[in-house]
Amino acid sequence: MPRSTPPATVHDSLVLEPRDVRFDWSALPLHWIPDEPMATHTINVLHLLLPEGERWFVKVFKDALPLITDEQLREEVLGFIGQEAIHAEAHQEVLDHLLGQGLDPRPYVRQISWLFHRVLGDKPGLTPAQRRENTIERVAFVAAIEHFTAFLGNWALNSPGLDRAKADPTMLDLLRWHGAEEVEHRSVAYDLMVHLDPGYLRRVRGMAVSGPLLVHLWVRGARFMLAADPTLDGRIRPTWREARLIARRGLLPDPGRAVRSALRYFRPGYHPTQEGSSSQALAYLATSPAARAAATH
Numbered sequence: 539m540p541r542s543t544p545p546a547t548v549h550d551s552l553v554l555e556p557r558d559v560r561f562d563w564s565a566l567p568l569h570w571i572p573d574e575p576m577a578t579h580t581i582n583v584l585h586l587l588l589p590e591g592e593r594w595f596v597k598v599f600k601d602a603l604p605l606i607t608d609e610q611l612r613e614e615v616l617g618f619i620g621q622e623a624i625h626a627e628a629h630q631e632v633l634d635h636l637l638g639q640g641l642d643p644r645p646y647v648r649q650i651s652w653l654f655h656r657v658l659g660d661k662p663g664l665t666p667a668q669r670r671e672n673t674i675e676r677v678a679f680v681a682a683i684e685h686f687t688a689f690l691g692n693w694a695l696n697s698p699g700l701d702r703a704k705a706d707p708t709m710l711d712l713l714r715w716h717g718a719e720e721v722e723h724r725s726v727a728y729d730l731m732v733h734l735d736p737g738y739l740r741r742v743r744g745m746a747v748s749g750p751l752l753v754h755l756w757v758r759g760a761r762f763m764l765a766a767d768p769t770l771d772g773r774i775r776p777t778w779r780e781a782r783l784i785a786r787r788g789l790l791p792d793p794g795r796a797v798r799s800a801l802r803y804f805r806p807g808y809h810p811t812q813e814g815s816s817s818q819a820l821a822y823l824a825t826s827p828a829a830r831a832a833a834t835h
């Protein structure tokens with residue numbers, strides 16, 4: 539099947555380099571945005587979702603490799619797999635650190651693991667045609683989720699509120715290094731989906747399932763983290779009103795903007811390159827302490 543529209547916006551020279559970063563979490567405070575437990579834990583939901591989620595992306599993309607007939611796209615997919623595998627491990631280390639600080643994330647992570655392995659995992663007994671269809675459907679879910687990871691990455695790269703609030707610099711570097719790579723590779727999953735199925739319905743279905751699921755998981759995750767924080771005694775329950783107020787101070791992405799961004803995914807002429815800036819992402823990666831250290835070891 540030929541590579542599909544929209545050709546005008548597809549990269550012709552995207553070379554994705556997995557950067558083997560390391561972070562030292564030994565000095566990370568539990569509330570790494572000082573005195574902002576709700577903002578801290580709402581962002582911490584990333585660490586709950588991403589290790590399992592990104593390992594699943596890697597699995598889905600490996601399953602999709604034999605279906606790819608475009609050499610450049612295959613190279614991009616391989617680069618994407620390399621980057622996502624490192625992202626998953628970087629966030630896993632934060633989870634291990636939280637456990638050491640008395641906040642046990644494992645009950646929630648077990649639910650996420652069940653979701654990705656049992657609900658979205660391999661289905662036994664499929665015919666080759668059904669297996670191909672199942673792989674393409676999962677690629678469409680990844681493409682929709684990657685719209686959000688690029689949105690969040692773009693926000694992380696443009697979030698001076700976190701600096702003003704004196705957020706932990708190592709965590710900021712993790713968020714911005716990861717965010718920059720999400721912006722850098724934001725078109726790969728979408729281009730893969732369109733390569734395997736150019737139909738609009740596939741795109742719509744991917745977002746219609748992934749968008750509400752992601753919101754649900756995020757709200758549950760924030761509730762879980764605030765309840766599990768041993769220093770809070772369950773005193774803080776997250777609300778949308780509070781989230782909007784915190785977003786106004788620049789410590790969380792604005793929920794309304796996230797919804798409007800998701801709606802743009804349905805536009806007929808949509809392409810991920812219309813969101814975020816590759817040059818800004820690459821500029822951050824050139825100065826990121828972790829990415830620079832990775833380049834020298």
Ligand SMILES: [Fe+2]
Binds near residue numbers: 592621716720
């Ligand atoms: Fe990632």
Ligand SMILES: [Fe+2]
Binds near residue numbers: 622684687720
């Ligand atoms: Fe990604």
